Amino acid sequence: MTTATVTQTTTMLPPVTGFEFDEKADLEQSPAWFLDATHSVPPWTPLFGWFWINFCRHGMQYGAEKLSLPTVKGWDWRFRNGGGYLTVMLVKSEEEQRQREDRFRVAIRPFIEDYDGLWHSQLDEILGLYEDLKKVDLDRATNIELLDNFEQTVNVCRRMWEVHMYMMYGTYTGYILFENLCRELIGIDDTHPLFHKLISGFDNKVLQVDKRIWEFSQKAAQLGLADIILASEPADIESNIEAAEKGPAFMAEFREFLDEDGWRMQRMSEMNQPTWIEDPTPPLTNLKQFLVKGGGFNLEQEREKISREREAAEKEVFAKIAPEQKGWFTTILRLAQKSGAFSEEHDHYLDLYTHAMMRRSALGISRRLVSAGTIDTLDDIFFLIPEEIRKVAINPDHYNLRPSVEARRAEWLEWCKEPNPPAILREGFDMDQAMAMLVKSNDPIALKVVVGAMPVVREELNADLHGTCGSPGVVEGLARVILNEDQLADIQPGEILVAATTSPSWTPVFSFISGVVMDRGASLSHAAIVGREYGIPVLMNVFVGTEKIKTGQRIRVDANIGALYVLDK
Amino acid sequence: MAKKWIYAMEELGQEHFDLVGRKCANLGEMTRLGMRVPPGFAISVDGFEQYMQVTGLGERIEAYFASLGEDLCDSVQKQMDASQAAKLLIAQTPLPADIAAEIESNYEALCARCGVPDLPVAVRSSGSVSMPGQMETYLYVRGAAEVTRRVLEVWESTFNTRAIAFRLEKGMPVDKAPIGVAVIQMVNARSAGVLLTVVPTTGDQDQVVIEGNWGLGESVVAGDITPDNFIVNKDSLAIEKKLSTKQRYVISTLNGTVQADVPTHLQELPCLQDEEILELVRIALGVEKHFGLPQDMEWVVDNDLPFPANIIWVQARPAKFSASQKEADADYIVDQMARLFRR
Numbered sequence: 001m002t003t004a005t006v007t008q009t010t011t012m013l014p015p016v017t018g019f020e021f022d023e024k025a026d027l028e029q030s031p032a033w034f035l036d037a038t039h040s041v042p043p044w045t046p047l048f049g050w051f052w053i054n055f056c057r058h059g060m061q062y063g064a065e066k067l068s069l070p071t072v073k074g075w076d077w078r079f080r081n082g083g084g085y086l087t088v089m090l091v092k093s094e095e096e097q098r099q100r101e102d103r104f105r106v107a108i109r110p111f112i113e114d115y116d117g118l119w120h121s122q123l124d125e126i127l128g129l130y131e132d133l134k135k136v137d138l139d140r141a142t143n144i145e146l147l148d149n150f151e152q153t154v155n156v157c158r159r160m161w162e163v164h165m166y167m168m169y170g171t172y173t174g175y176i177l178f179e180n181l182c183r184e185l186i187g188i189d190d191t192h193p194l195f196h197k198l199i200s201g202f203d204n205k206v207l208q209v210d211k212r213i214w215e216f217s218q219k220a221a222q223l224g225l226a227d228i229i230l231a232s233e234p235a236d237i238e239s240n241i242e243a244a245e246k247g248p249a250f251m252a253e254f255r256e257f258l259d260e261d262g263w264r265m266q267r268m269s270e271m272n273q274p275t276w277i278e279d280p281t282p283p284l285t286n287l288k289q290f291l292v293k294g295g296g297f298n299l300e301q302e303r304e305k306i307s308r309e310r311e312a313a314e315k316e317v318f319a320k321i322a323p324e325q326k327g328w329f330t331t332i333l334r335l336a337q338k339s340g341a342f343s344e345e346h347d348h349y350l351d352l353y354t355h356a357m358m359r360r361s362a363l364g365i366s367r368r369l370v371s372a373g374t375i376d377t378l379d380d381i382f383f384l385i386p387e388e389i390r391k392v393a394i395n396p397d398h399y400n401l402r403p404s405v406e407a408r409r410a411e412w413l414e415w416c417k418e419p420n421p422p423a424i425l426r427e428g429f430d431m432d433q434a435m436a437m438l439v440k441s442n443d444p445i446a447l448k449v450v451v452g453a454m455p456v457v458r459e460e461l462n463a464d465l466h467g468t469c470g471s472p473g474v475v476e477g478l479a480r481v482i483l484n485e486d487q488l489a490d491i492q493p494g495e496i497l498v499a500a501t502t503s504p505s506w507t508p509v510f511s512f513i514s515g516v517v518m519d520r521g522a523s524l525s526h527a528a529i530v531g532r533e534y535g536i537p538v539l540m541n542v543f544v545g546t547e548k549i550k551t552g553q554r555i556r557v558d559a560n561i562g563a564l565y566v567l568d569k
Numbered sequence: 570m571a572k573k574w575i576y577a578m579e580e581l582g583q584e585h586f587d588l589v590g591r592k593c594a595n596l597g598e599m600t601r602l603g604m605r606v607p608p609g610f611a612i613s614v615d616g617f618e619q620y621m622q623v624t625g626l627g628e629r630i631e632a633y634f635a636s637l638g639e640d641l642c643d644s645v646q647k648q649m650d651a652s653q654a655a656k657l658l659i660a661q662t663p664l665p666a667d668i669a670a671e672i673e674s675n676y677e678a679l680c681a682r683c684g685v686p687d688l689p690v691a692v693r694s695s696g697s698v699s700m701p702g703q704m705e706t707y708l709y710v711r712g713a714a715e716v717t718r719r720v721l722e723v724w725e726s727t728f729n730t731r732a733i734a735f736r737l738e739k740g741m742p743v744d745k746a747p748i749g750v751a752v753i754q755m756v757n758a759r760s761a762g763v764l765l766t767v768v769p770t771t772g773d774q775d776q777v778v779i780e781g782n783w784g785l786g787e788s789v790v791a792g793d794i795t796p797d798n799f800i801v802n803k804d805s806l807a808i809e810k811k812l813s814t815k816q817r818y819v820i821s822t823l824n825g826t827v828q829a830d831v832p833t834h835l836q837e838l839p840c841l842q843d844e845e846i847l848e849l850v851r852i853a854l855g856v857e858k859h860f861g862l863p864q865d866m867e868w869v870v871d872n873d874l875p876f877p878a879n880i881i882w883v884q885a886r887p888a889k890f891s892a893s894q895k896e897a898d899a900d901y902i903v904d905q906m907a908r909l910f911r912r
Contacts, residue, residue: 070910101910105903112899177906183645184731318791326792328898332905442910 012407014079015046015385016053021080021424030087031426032434033078037520038501039269042484043082043415045382046408048271051157051358053079059161060445061089063169066162068103072441074165082412083420088441111170112331115338122163123349129156130263133357138364146365147393153361154386160354164346165445171335171342172444175524178336181329186320190523193472193560194313198333200471200532201307204341205348207299207533209261210508213283214297216254217290223250229288234489237284254280264352266485268503271359272382273485285489286508293493293512302535340529347504347526365393372396375405383408448524455541455562463563465542465549467517470528473537475515476556476567479549496557498549502527510534515557517545517564539564574615575675578753581611589613590695590749595885602859604852604882607869608682609690609753610675614697617724617748619668626662627745630655634744642737648730655728664721672720673713676752683754687711689821692719694726695749698741708785709755709825716752723750738908755821756881759872760840761786762796764853765888766803767863774863777801777850781840783831784818786867786883793817797840801850808846812839845870848877856885863888 014020026033035041044052057077064074073089091097110118133156136149179190188195220226223246232240241247255277262276262283276283290297314333321329366381374396375381381389383405392399425434438446455466480495482488485505491497493512500519503526510516510530518527521540531538537559545564549555554567581589581597589597593611600606621627633654634641641647680688692707705726707719726732727746736743762781767774779799782788789796798811818831841849849868857864867884889897 070907097910101907104910105907108903108906109899112902113895173906173909177902177909180645180909181905183649184734187649187730327895328901331898332902444909 012404013385013387015408016050016079017385017387019053019057019077019079021078021085023424026078027424027426030076030089031429032437033085033087033424034434034438035420035422036084036086037422038503040082040084041419041500043412043420044084044270045082045272045412046385047362047382048269048355048358049079049082049084050385051154051271052084052269053077055158055161056084056165058158059163059165062162063165063167064089064443066166067107067169067173068100069169069173069443070097070101070104072443072446075443075446080424081418081420082415085424088438088443088446090437090441108170108173111174111335115171115174115335119167119338119342122167126156126160126163126350126353129159130353130357133361136364138360138367141364143368143394143396146361146368147390150361150365150386150389150393153357157354157358160350164350167342167346169444171339172448172524174332174335175339176444176447178332179523181332182317185325185329186317191469191562193469194316196469196472196523196528196532197306197309197313198317199310199337199340201303201310202337202341202533203303204344204533206344206504206507207530209348210286210511211297211299212257212261213286213508214290214511216250216257217287219253220250220287221291225250226291229284230291232288234281234285234288237288238280241284254284258283263356264348264505265355265359266505268347268351268505269355271355271362272379275356275359277356282485282488282505283508289489289491289493289509289512297511299511299534302533306533306535339524340532343524343529344504344507344526352504362389365389368393369396369401374399374401376402380405380409383412448522455543458561458563461561461563464566464569465517465545465564467539467542467545467559467562467564468521469559469562470516470518470521470523470525470538470540471531471536472560473515473535474556474558474560475537476554477514479517479551479553479555480513481546481549481551483546496555498545498551499527500546501525502530510536515539515559517542517549517555517557519543519545572615574613574619575671576611576613578606578609578611587614587697587747588749590697590747590751592693592695592884593749593751594695596751596753596883599856599882599885602856604856604885605878605880606882607691607754607756608679609751610679611695612672612720612750612752614747614749616668616672616720616750617727618745620664620724621745623665623668624662626658629658631744633658641743645730645734648733648737652728652730652733655733656725659721659725659728664717669717672717676713676716679752679754689755690716690752691755692716692723693751693753694723695751697747697749708787709821711823720750720752724748753883756869756883757821757872758785758869759783759879761867761869762789762840764849764866764868765863766853766857766866767888768800769888775803777803777853779841779846779849781868782815782818783835783840784820784829785826786869787819787826788817788828790867799841799846801846803850803854806847806850808843810839812837815840841870842876844876845880848880852880852882860887865889 061074064072071091073091075086076089078085091100133153136145182188182195220229225241225244228240228244229237241251258277258280264276266273266282362381363378366378369375370378374392384401388401388404423434455468457466477494477496479498480491481498488506488509491509491513494514496515496517497513498517507530511534515536516527516531516538518540519542521527527538528540537557539557539559542564556565556567578596579600581594582601583594583598586594589611596606637651680686689709689711692710694705705723710716710719727748733743736746760781760783765778768776768778780789780796782794782796788794794817795813797813800809814836815831816836817828819826820829853864853866865886865888866882869881869883871879871881
């Protein structure tokens with residue numbers, strides 16, 4: 001008998017068994033695979049990749065099937081070097097399309113007849129699942145209970161993606177129909193300022209959280225904490241507040257707020273960074289930025305104006321619609337207006353919250369593994385995969401997973417050095433054909449998220465860069481190029497944010513920047529929705545903004561005409 | 570030209586649906602039922618057809634659409650371009666003098682009949698198929714030249730993008746669409762509104778619902794204001810009134826119709842007298858009986874004529890009611906959503 005622990009040596013399991021990209025088989029299945037640059041750049045850790053590839057993929061096929069979308073069966077996903085690669089699954093025969101359309105006509109009706117009821121019943125189900133997960137006290141639970149909590153988290157993630165994609169496919173179908181009707185009935189598309197006015201001026205959960213942080217900034221000022229906060233580096237804000245006389249009571253209240261709304265990640269689609277609850281630095285940095293900017297909460301001031309503009313826009317549009325068309329047009333308009341709120345809220349309640357639950361559960365097990373000597377640090381868990389976690393969770397002291405962690409971490413560091421290719425194409429298949437395949441799928445999510453409108457280059461504008469309008473307006477100011485979440489704290493009030501893309505974890509900065517330039521995006525992108533609510537111009541699909549613009553340069557953004565000018569070249 | 574293509578409303582009835590379109594045929598039918606409708610005339614679908622033929626425009630448009638090929642169905646942008654191109658062709662093709670003269674002389678006759686030079690009229694489209702996007706209505710049009718211009722604009726509306734898309738969807742010929750035009754006197758409206766012989770929200774067919782406001786009916790139809798609401802029991806004729814403070818109304822001016830503030834002393838007063846309500850109900854029940862279906866009707870009370878000659882009707886059609894309206898809307902939306910996947 002030996003007392004030595006088992007050391008895993010030679011055969012390391014791939015992170016996402018069964019869904020690792022296999023060039024031969026996968027290119028035979030589909031000629032084009034696209035990198036999900038929005039979510040998987042920088043590359044995912046193995047554990048997060050496992051969750052995403054397995055269940056986002058499942059959710060999309062579930063959603064497309066549940067709605068019986070006539071031309072597309074959802075997306076297939078593969079994992080390659082930390083990147084998520086996706087392809088659309090086309091419905092192959094016209095006969096099958098017709099059969100699916102018959103079922104689609106029945107399945108889509110709840111979205112038309114009772115959208116709010118539908119969304120809230122699903123949301124309540126998911127929020128209930130989170131509460132069940134949180135009931136487990138991870139420090140006191142037995143190893144069996146911890147593993148059970150992990151397995152349930154896996155199931156919650158799976159269910160979350162089902163709800164997520166079912167709702168998203170249905171919601172975006174309504175949104176795209178509204179866009180089409182606007183083109184046909186009133187001759188405007190989704191880059192037209194009037195279009196943006198029609199769908200702006202609505203509250204959502206993410207904006208409510210911003211407002212709470214602003215309220216805390218006002219409270220901090222009243223308590224005389226403003227100077228301390230303004231003088232602190234982001235990482236020190238918390239400890240410096242705690243050291244002040246009225247600080248501990250303030251932080252206690254702030255943590256209470258976070259217990260409710262702080263279940264979110266710094267990076268939208270990753271789990272290897274702390275949640276707001278673990279580390280309140282990001283929301284405290286936002287609080288500080290509110291103090292730097294001073295003045296009121298501009299969302300509130302803007303809201304009334306934007307709502308009034310929306311009402312005027314609705315009037316303008318209704319005047320062009322015949323009375324007998326008003327009924328259904330109103331229904332579709334309301335559906336489109338809800339799409340924006342859905343786009344933001346689902347990130348908060350679904351993605352971010354579930355990822356926070358995944359992190360919570362994984363860290364619960366990780367603590368036991370560290371104390372049993374199975375791994376060295378808490379973060380090591382993100383380099384394991386569920387198969388290994390299941391293997392060791394009940395009796396961790398019998399195993400040594402360090403070699404696994406070490407090998408995968410080394411591999412992950414390699415992934416981070418070399419960017420993943422934006423697409424993997426079959427020999428002889430080019431990017432135009434690949435895009436045409438997406439368009440042909442009529443997949444509502446692909447159309448709204450992947451394809452987007454291409455900017456029209458208008459020579460007469462003599463602009464340095466061209467883009468599409470995500471939120472109307474014109475602004476001039478200093479550029480701030482942000483490449484990842486860590487740099488968000490650098491943004492100064494009044495600057496124009498230049499980024500590849502943004503996610504709901506960035507929302508608070510929108511209240512003090514004066515404009516946004518994005519490399520990619522469509523009218524339902526995060527930046528467009530939030531920009532419209534804050535009444536700041538957003539120029540999207542500039543493609544090379546982060547490459548061509550330098551922080552500190554003075555730029556002029558005219559979102560209305562889709563032009564960007566660099567003023568001090 | 571030999572063939573008759575302009576008719577007095579009194580000459581028309583339901584059977585002329587294809588000839589003059591739904592609206593004109595209905596107005597004709599209403600006069601047969603003893604309802605007072607505004608005097609006017611109908612331009613049949615042959616009017617538009619003739620303009621297209623005589624000028625060669627029909628062939629040009631046909632050739633244009635033929636040149637676009639099959640993929641018009643698939644691209645909204647192409648449909649928008651086609652719409653613009655067809656409208657441009659029309660704009661470049663003036664109305665032949667004899668066609669214009671025929672419309673003008675009928676208008677002059679209408680002026681003479683009403684005893685008002687430059688009689689203000691409404692010019693409305695009257696399609697034989699209810700076609701979304703092709704619903705032009707011009708109110709308070711005065712003078713022969715203006716009337717002819719508006720008639721041409723109604724014709725042109727058959728090439729609105731939405732109308733083109735609709736015809737493509739339904740597999741109808743895309744390069745032409747029959748359309749009639751109604752030219753009717755503008756009533757000097759004291760009050761106006763709608764009447765339904767069924768409660769639209771519940772489907773209850775024992776009551777008549779009347780909604781009205783001061784001035785023209787547009788404010789009620791558009792749903793911009795809270796109108797007076799009268800519910801009348803079909804048996805007992807008991808009237809239940811829900812009066813509202815009517816702050817805004819739509820009135821005619823020399824420059825067309827405008828929204829204005831209701832004079833303060835009228836805001837709280839009912840816009841209909843009891844005898845007028847009962848007269849509206851009496852006629853409406855007769856129409857309902859005639860068609861055997863609940864009716865959705867639009868009425869106007871003339872400011873100058875004595876009761877009961879002041880009760881004038883401008884529309885009568887089968888009512889959509891209760892869940893069926895919502896369901897019909899949902900059906901339509903489902904159709905449109907399914908269409909998104911057929912591109």
